[in-house]
Amino acid sequence: QVQLVESGGGLVQAGDSLRLSCAASGRTFSSAGMGWFRQAPGKEREFVAAISRSGGSTLYTDSLKGRFTISRDNAKNTMYLQMNSLKPEDTAVYYCAATGRYGSRSPIAYDYWGQGTQVTVSS
Numbered sequence: 001q002v003q004l005v006e007s008g009g010g011l012v013q014a015g016d017s018l019r020l021s022c023a024a025s026g027r028t029f030s031s032a033g034m035g036w037f038r039q040a041p042g043k044e045r046e047f048v049a050a051i052s053r054s055g056g057s058t059l060y061t062d063s064l065k066g067r068f069t070i071s072r073d074n075a076k077n078t079m080y081l082q083m084n085s086l087k088p089e090d091t092a093v094y095y096c097a098a099t100g101r102y103g104s105r106s107p108i109a110y111d112y113w114g115q116g117t118q119v120t121v122s123s
Contacts, residue, residue: 007021012119014086014088034072058070093118094119096114099111
């Protein structure tokens with residue numbers, strides 16, 4: 001069982017940066033593949049990035065590669081999403097999720113979810 005809590009969202013201007021955190025409880029964090037998703041109003045939940053158990057492998061949606069960076073610190077049971085050069089179209093609720101299988105871009109593959117953190121980017 002893994003419980004996830006996101007933090008770090010907020011209201012920023014276009015071009016700013018934010019770092020989201022996902023704190024996990026439970027001893028199984030280091031054995032879980034992790035991912036970030038986002039959901040804008042009226043849209044489906046969208047894959048952002050994923051990271052393997054060790055942090056040695058990462059996966060990004062192509063449109064965000066180069067601006068967003070996923071990382072994790074297993075000693076702190078925490079995953080991060082560094083978001084740079086934010087754009088108004090990045091506005092969404094951002095969710096972290098855990099899975100036993102690294103590499104999936106589908107929300108269906110993820111077993112545990114946080115409650116989400118709102119990111120709003122003004123133009």
